[in-house]
Amino acid sequence: xxxxxxxxxxxxxxxxxxxxxxxxxLEKLFAFPxxxxxxxxxxxxxxxxxxxxxxxxxxETLGGMKAFVKPGQKVVVKPNIGWDVTPERAGNTxxxxxxxxxxxxxxxxxxxxxxxxxxxxxxxxxxxxxEIELQAKAAGAxxxxxxxxxxxxxxxxxxxxxLKKAKxxxxxxxxxxxxxxxxxxxxxxxxxxMAMKNMMGVVWDRMYWHRHNLHQCIxxxxxxxxxxxxxxxxxxxxxxxxxxxxxxxxxxxxxxQILSADIVAVDAAAAKVFGSxxxxxxxxxxASELGVGTYNxxxxxxxxxxx
Amino acid sequence: MKxxxxxxxxxxxxxxxxxxxxxxxFIDFTNxxxxxxxxxxxxxxxxxxxxxxxxxxxxxxxxxxxxxxFILLFGRVYCSSFCPLGALxxxxxxxxxxxxxxxxxxxxxxxxxxxxxxxxxxxxxxAFGSLLFVNLLDPYSLFGKFISDxxxxxxxxxxNLLAFVLEPLEIYTIYPVKLKAxxxxxxxxxxxxxxxxxxxxxxxxxxxxxxxxxxxxxxxLISRISVFKIVLDETTCTSCGICGSQCKAECINTLDKxxxxxRCVGCFNCLTVCPGNGVLFKxxxxxxxxxxxxxxxxxxxGRRMFLFRSSSFLIGLLSVAGNLSGQIPAKGKKEVVKKYAxxxxxxxxxxxxxxxxxxxxxxxxxxxxxxxxxxxxxYGWDGLFQPTMxxxxxxxxxECKVCCDICPTxxxxxxxxxxxxxxQLGKATFIKENCIVYTDETACGACSEHCPTKxxxxxxxxxxxxxxxxxxxxCIGCGACEYACPTTPLSIYVEGNPVHLLSxxxxxxxxxxxxxxxxxxxx
Numbered sequence: 001x002x003x004x005x006x007x008x009x010x011x012x013x014x015x016x017x018x019x020x021x022x023x024x025x026l027e028k029l030f031a032f033p034x035x036x037x038x039x040x041x042x043x044x045x046x047x048x049x050x051x052x053x054x055x056x057x058x059x060e061t062l063g064g065m066k067a068f069v070k071p072g073q074k075v076v077v078k079p080n081i082g083w084d085v086t087p088e089r090a091g092n093t094x095x096x097x098x099x100x101x102x103x104x105x106x107x108x109x110x111x112x113x114x115x116x117x118x119x120x121x122x123x124x125x126x127x128x129x130x131e132i133e134l135q136a137k138a139a140g141a142x143x144x145x146x147x148x149x150x151x152x153x154x155x156x157x158x159x160x161x162x163l164k165k166a167k168x169x170x171x172x173x174x175x176x177x178x179x180x181x182x183x184x185x186x187x188x189x190x191x192x193x194m195a196m197k198n199m200m201g202v203v204w205d206r207m208y209w210h211r212h213n214l215h216q217c218i219x220x221x222x223x224x225x226x227x228x229x230x231x232x233x234x235x236x237x238x239x240x241x242x243x244x245x246x247x248x249x250x251x252x253x254x255x256x257q258i259l260s261a262d263i264v265a266v267d268a269a270a271a272k273v274f275g276s277x278x279x280x281x282x283x284x285x286x287a288s289e290l291g292v293g294t295y296n297x298x299x300x301x302x303x304x305x306x307x
Numbered sequence: 308m309k310x311x312x313x314x315x316x317x318x319x320x321x322x323x324x325x326x327x328x329x330x331x332x333f334i335d336f337t338n339x340x341x342x343x344x345x346x347x348x349x350x351x352x353x354x355x356x357x358x359x360x361x362x363x364x365x366x367x368x369x370x371x372x373x374x375x376x377f378i379l380l381f382g383r384v385y386c387s388s389f390c391p392l393g394a395l396x397x398x399x400x401x402x403x404x405x406x407x408x409x410x411x412x413x414x415x416x417x418x419x420x421x422x423x424x425x426x427x428x429x430x431x432x433x434a435f436g437s438l439l440f441v442n443l444l445d446p447y448s449l450f451g452k453f454i455s456d457x458x459x460x461x462x463x464x465x466x467n468l469l470a471f472v473l474e475p476l477e478i479y480t481i482y483p484v485k486l487k488a489x490x491x492x493x494x495x496x497x498x499x500x501x502x503x504x505x506x507x508x509x510x511x512x513x514x515x516x517x518x519x520x521x522x523x524x525x526x527x528l529i530s531r532i533s534v535f536k537i538v539l540d541e542t543t544c545t546s547c548g549i550c551g552s553q554c555k556a557e558c559i560n561t562l563d564k565x566x567x568x569x570r571c572v573g574c575f576n577c578l579t580v581c582p583g584n585g586v587l588f589k590x591x592x593x594x595x596x597x598x599x600x601x602x603x604x605x606x607x608x609g610r611r612m613f614l615f616r617s618s619s620f621l622i623g624l625l626s627v628a629g630n631l632s633g634q635i636p637a638k639g640k641k642e643v644v645k646k647y648a649x650x651x652x653x654x655x656x657x658x659x660x661x662x663x664x665x666x667x668x669x670x671x672x673x674x675x676x677x678x679x680x681x682x683x684x685x686y687g688w689d690g691l692f693q694p695t696m697x698x699x700x701x702x703x704x705x706e707c708k709v710c711c712d713i714c715p716t717x718x719x720x721x722x723x724x725x726x727x728x729x730x731q732l733g734k735a736t737f738i739k740e741n742c743i744v745y746t747d748e749t750a751c752g753a754c755s756e757h758c759p760t761k762x763x764x765x766x767x768x769x770x771x772x773x774x775x776x777x778x779x780x781x782c783i784g785c786g787a788c789e790y791a792c793p794t795t796p797l798s799i800y801v802e803g804n805p806v807h808l809l810s811x812x813x814x815x816x817x818x819x820x821x822x823x824x825x826x827x828x829x830x
Contacts, residue, residue: 129706144479147482148484188756249815302830
């Protein structure tokens with residue numbers, strides 16, 4: 001190596017390193033920490049396919065699951081398993097989508113994949129009726145309870161306004177990769193349940209959120225641990241009577257899926273799919289104000305796939 | 308005589324099988340056994356079976372009839388085979404004999420007064436429609452309370468410890484289970500009764516069964532005229548006293564060669580220990596019952612003090628119960644006052660439930676959400692310990708009817724699932740003044756989220772802010788809203804229906820997809 005080259009490469013490495021530090025700090029202060037700038041797209045939306053097919057196509061355009069999961073890593077997949085209802089009722093995440101995500105994680109070399117939710121209805125019934133336990137186990141994941149407090153550890157939410165502390169499931173705290181897999185549905189309290197709302201299932205005391213400005217708490221928690229990837233299941237969408245739903249008549253077949261590392265953007269896109277304006281959903285606006293992500297989809301690099 | 312050893316072994320095996328199975332029923336939280344198996348296990352339990360027979364017309368063969376036939380034929384064999392409380396005493400004395408000093412029994416005169424008084428009071432109360440004494444003293448229900456109140460929490464603890472140990476190994480088949488509520492009054496009663504039963508049993512054998520248990524006393528009346536009886540043979544009996552020393556009912560008078568068969572619990576120990584052929588189990592249809600001996604009231608100071616102290620302890624515990632409820636509401640907020648406690652689905656109405664529930668707490672043990680909890684004063688004093696829907700602990704799972712399927716008395720009747728899902732146990736009542744949406748003007752809606760019929764619906768309040776509204780006719784009173792409500796005092800609660808109603812089916816309108824994203828992405 002010539003001396004000049006040595007200096008050159010050393011110099012550029014130094015610039016890269018220092019700018020990374022500066023940018024990293026800036027990101028924490030202003031921008032969207034955790035949003036993965038290395039991905040080819042900020043957001044991928046796919047429609048007209050079966051859950052597995054849509055996911056395979058979408059993840060492929062993001063560089064495959066290996067862009068998110070490195071060999072030997074511990075992965076937690078967090079679907080919505082909140083209710084004792086069948087997949088047709090769309091109250092929980094589509095079990096086939098959960099299965100495919102787990103399969104992809106394992107073939108990308110994940111050491112272990114874990115699945116859990118802190119359910120609203122009795123948890124063993126939710127895990128069973130949703131068919132998520134069955135499919136997740138079939139795919140090779142470990143299905144973990146979230147029904148007792150001993151699984152949860154208290155953490156500080158540094159950037160929280162209403163929510164300063166929360167007890168978070170140990171899997172969220174201890175896993176290398178966190179994949180958030182909510183279902184898009186109407187929600188009587190939060191207007192819409194999507195990626196950020198799904199995070200209520202990783203904490204122990206949800207009722208604190210309800211008592212202390214629900215929308216602000218949802219936004220506050222999004223500042224704590226952003227999922228590495230959000231996959232919103234909009235295969236079947238509950239249009240009314242959410243989040244539990246009353247009958248299959250509440251459900252419409254959308255055959256849509258939205259993926260993004262930006263939890264605000266993915267919610268904004270899903271809200272639009274539902275027919276709502278993201279700026280009308282208070283927690284989306286609040287999370288954006290906290291610098292979690294952006295709901296202005298115009299500035300994002302979006303891949304739109306129609307199968 | 309050795310020929311009778313088969314009889315004794317049979318009753319030991321039968322009693323152990325029932326003891327273990329019934330014990331398991333009352334600690335299990337996974338609903339391992341189907342309702343048919345549960346029904347089979349509890350088929351012979353006399354009081355539940357009898358009440359169920361009255362409740363459900365159309366039962367041709369009922370366990371209690373078979374039990375009565377058995378007693379008419381062979382005496383109180385029930386007490387040493389089917390009765391879990393009897394078996395529990397036998398097991399305890401077995402271990403006490405194994406590890407302690409060998410207990411020798413000797414004949415004692417019968418104490419008829421307490422037994423008959425309790426039986427008469429039980430029957431008088433029954434005639435007035437109150438099951439209070441059955442709730443407190445029926446041996447099956449008492450055993451149920453022992454296990455549900457005392458053993459179940461221990462079982463949960465061991466289970467949770469195991470789950471805790473296995474968790475780092477990533478074994479999740481054993482998962483922790485939470486004791487969502489615990490009734491200390493019921494605990495106090497159970498521990499008191501268990502103490503009483505054990506004390507009497509270790510000291511005087513089956514004295515509890517012959518002086519307290521109303522079922523035992525009742526069976527004693529029938530066994531006086533049973534076809535087969537234990538008798539001491541006038542000629543072959545040598546009055547050696549061995550059988551009497553082994554009789555836990557203390558009803559064999561070897562000197563007079565008489566047996567008070569009304570007190571005999573049919574354990575057959577005497578038959579197997581007789582060195583000769585002195586003790587016989589033979590037909591005595593026309594034989595004269597032994598002379599009744601006047602009740603001996605002189606119990607001695609020690610025992611009287613023991614009974615006095617224990618009852619004061621109980622009364623004290625119960626009076627504590629009255630003071631447990633009641634909280635001071637914050638300024639401007641309304642306190643929740645419930646008129647009627649909620650009875651479980653399938654109980655039809657409060658009267659049916661109170662007149663048929665023996666408070667065995669099987670439903671309390673089996674309820675997957677643990678919403679069913681023993682009551683204290685919720686139903687008034689004569690409904691003591693009958694289970695109630697405790698919406699502070701949990702709420703009724705919409706798709707579940709485990710309690711309806713396993714209730715051994717028919718106090719909770721089996722319903723088809725569609726009917727269970729539409730049975731209105733009570734009505735949600737909204738108190739706006741306490742609601743977060745009203746007081747803080749922030750979104751909440753936890754009640755509406757959990758509502759399975761959307762009887763609690765969110766309607767526009769201020770701008771995009773929504774507030775709960777209750778539609779009575781589609782409310783089923785499952786308590787999900789009350790359980791989920793985060794405010795103190797509550798903003799929404801269920802007022803029980805004294806008579807369950809059939810709610811209307813929620814209106815189903817087919818949802819449609821908004822026009823814009825039909826063909827393209829809206830972004």
